[in-house]
Amino acid sequence: MPAPLLSAADYAQGLAAGQRGVLARAITLVESTLPRHQILAQQVLQAVLPRTGGAVRVGITGVPGVGKSTFIEALGLHIVEELGQKLAVLAIDPSSPQGGGSILGDKTRMPALAAHPRAFIRPSPAGGSLGGVARATREALLLCEAAGYDVIFVETVGVGQSEVAVHGLVDFFLLLLLAGAGDELQGVKRGIMEMADALLITKADGGNEAAAARAARDYASALHLFPPAASGRVVPVGTCSALTGAGLPEAWQAVRDYAAHTQASGYWAARRAQQQVQWLDEAVRQALEAQFYGRAAVQGALAATRQAVAGGQLTPWAAAGQLLALG
Ligand SMILES: Nc1nc2c(ncn2[C@@H]2O[C@H](COP(=O)(O)OP(=O)(O)O)[C@@H](O)[C@H]2O)c(=O)[nH]1
Ligand SMILES: [Mg+2]
Known part of the structure; x- marks a missing residue:
């Protein structure tokens, strides 16, 4: 039996109090396709709108197996434990089967984060079109902000159009890559590279460090051939290991630098305004x-x-x- 619906005011109040149970139920509400649920969902979103917008929204993409979930667990723990911030993890996976999706399996791959009181992990809504899933994810993101989350990670499955959808949701788009796997193998289309605000070569550990550093240099020089990023920022290329933790604080610092610079330049707000219109x-x-x-x-x-x-x-x-x- 699903939990009964609350009134819009009660959802808003529970969110403002940072109640995880209410957040989970509010997300279930925005995911519903029933017209009466959608009407209530819009009332809730409208009520909490002034409390939204405060998080740093980061999209994380890369082919299956590149290490997205492991990276999110490791970087997430750095954010919640060392920086003391609240982190929500959402996913866009339009192909996910009924009743879960890959990130539910990922919850077991993020055991420490899933159990952490300052972290909230939510699987992709099951089934549905990419448009529908992206919309539900955007609304879930706003609800997480209303519930006081400082950082939101949106993970994509890394195949096809979902990257474009995630790019339309976030402030910073991070592309994870493997060393020595070849761009075609990784499904890295030029368009995805051009959307990235940073590139990170994963699994730089266990003897793979030199290959990762070489790959980082190669990607950095490949990026020189692209037109400059719309943000006006140079796209950093780094290496990291979710196992050893190497490169993770630097990766997060790159996001913070980006936020500081683009907030000052006005690009941050302009990108969000453009996303709203889209x-x-x-x-x-x-x-x-x-x-x-x-x-x-x-x-x-x-x-x-x-x-x-x-x-x-x-x-x-x-x-x-x-x-x-x-x-
Ligand atoms: N050596 C090493 N293996 C990793 C690292 N990160 C992930 N892996 C492994 O790569 C595999 C895929 O990782 P996962 O996080 O599920 O990738 P995802 O499909 O992109 O979410 C798993 O077997 C992980 O244990 C890393 O930093 N170093
Ligand atoms: Mg994963």
Whole structure:
């Protein structure tokens, strides 16, 4: 039995008090696709809006196996224990199966962080389109901020479009890479490299240190061929080991330096403002789509129209026009 719904004011109050149980329930609410849940979710988000925006939002991407979860556990412990800050970890994994997703398995890979009172780990919402998952993750991020989390990590599965979605959610986008694995093997497309605010070669330990340092130099010189980052910042390239802890404080310092410089230059706020507008566009697109496919007349005609398009009797554009004309 799911826990009963609270009133919008009670969610807001529980979040303001930093109650983890209320945060978890509020995230479940924003993930729900039921219209009455969505209405309540928007009331909660609106109520807590003034308390949001205070966290440093960091996206972490890289191919499966590069070491994202292990890195998050190690860097996360540095943040919660040594720096004394509150950390939330969210994930974008549109392919995740019903009932969990990879980060749930990751919870067992982040045992110390999962058990830490200043850390909050939440699996990706199960199933659903990338657009839907990204929206739920963005709203979860705002709820975590309302609950007083200082740092938010958003982990991607590192395949396909999810990096682009995460980039639209965060202040800082960190790309993790393996030494000597080859860009193609790692699915590192030029576009992903260009979005990165820092590159970090993982697993620089156990005799792999020199190869990692070499890879870092190679990537640094490859980055010179790219146009300068929109932030105006040089994209740092470093190495790290989640096992030994080497390079982790430096990696976090790079994020803090970036925050300090771009907050002073105005780029930080400009990037967030641009993201907000993108989310407006996305919300309109999703709402129009839901409205369109929700119409009884469209539902009635859809199968036959699809068949006519598949069979070549009707062009897709003519078919779309016909469906849109159905009131
Ligand atoms: N030697 C070494 N192994 C690591 C390091 N970080 C992760 N691994 C290993 O790499 C594998 C994949 O790590 P994981 O964090 O699950 O990668 P993810 O799929 O990107 O989340 C696991 O077997 C880890 O133990 C590291 O810093 N050094
Ligand atoms: Mg992982």
